[in-house]
Amino acid sequence: MSAPESSRARGVDRVIGILKQLHIARRPMTMRELIEATGAPRSSIYELVTILAEAGWLEIAADGGVFFGREMHYYGADYAVHNDLISRAHQTILALVRKHDETAQLCMLEGNKYTVVLSENSSRPFNISADIGVKVPIPWTATGRLLLGHLRVEEIRALIPDEDFVLDNGRRVEFQDFLRDVEQAAAHGYCCTEGLSNTFRLCMAAPIRDRTGLPVAALCFMTSRDTDPKRRELMLDDLIASSKALSQPYSQT
Structure with missing residues (x-):
């Protein structure tokens, strides 16, 4: 040069x-x-x-x-209009928030970290949310577990820095426990975590898949751990149905 x-x-x-x-x-x-x-x-x-x-x-x-x-x-608005997934996901998130009055997000992986791309809060005074674009260690999230199911064990180990397995409260997530969560999320087609990056937080995530079936993003609900079990079920059902609908344009051959 x-x-x-x-x-x-x-x-x-x-x-x-x-x-x-x-x-x-x-x-x-x-x-x-x-x-x-x-x-x-x-x-x-x-x-x-x-x-x-x-x-x-x-x-x-x-x-x-x-x-x-x-x-x-202006540049950000242009990108949102051009990116079909983000544009459609925004409308989906708004609908989920209107129906359940809980914080909903579109989340993705960025390199070896997790980030929130879109977020809409509930109308309640107390909200559990994360800042858009802030990079968070993958083991701290439900989305991280959901979007790694297609990787081999050695690929996961190479991807995530060892220090990222230590939560912000000092507790360490053991690698084998994390792998088990990843495998379960892949088998179930969704992931729920409680008390990881926030003691009072319950996170639900469902995958948005591309045409090859690989998860490229996730829809998430961020709510409180004391949310009623029946309400959790309804929220999860809607989350899964919405993520499948967003996957449709990308899963067709």
Whole structure:
């Protein structure tokens, strides 16, 4: 790689780094915070933020705080319209929330982590939810167990870092226990977990499959562990039926 190409590549990496740090922070950041978080030179961050602000990708508040600009919203909206699964899943999630008044989500794997792509909360004052786009260790989730059923044991072991088996409360999920959960989720066609990433949380997940039958995403309900068993059954039935309906365009030959 020539020197100019190398310089341009570093510039692109730094732009990506700025956007990632803003997403992680989920709030405006000062220039100093961005410099410390990205590890890039001060002059480079100032120059890139100025360029991105002029393009509308970032906005600089009167107090100097830097955050995503309006253009980023437009790009995100374009992606949602173009991606048929996300567009259809949004309508499905809204319908599930209206019917059951529980938080519903579309979840996927991103590399070796789990992330929420879409989320709609219930109308109740107390909600159990997760932030969109935040990467969470796979063993902390029902979705993670559901979307790994097609992988071999050695592939699962290689995919998930050892430290990700330690929950945020310090408890460790043993690998063999995790494998058993993965196998059961594959056999049942759904997965329910209680008290993993949140002591009071019950998560239900059902797979959305592609045309080869592989799970590419999951619909999830996030609710309380004290949810009535009969209500759980109804929610799970609707979740499974909805995920199968979303799979239809991808499962046809």
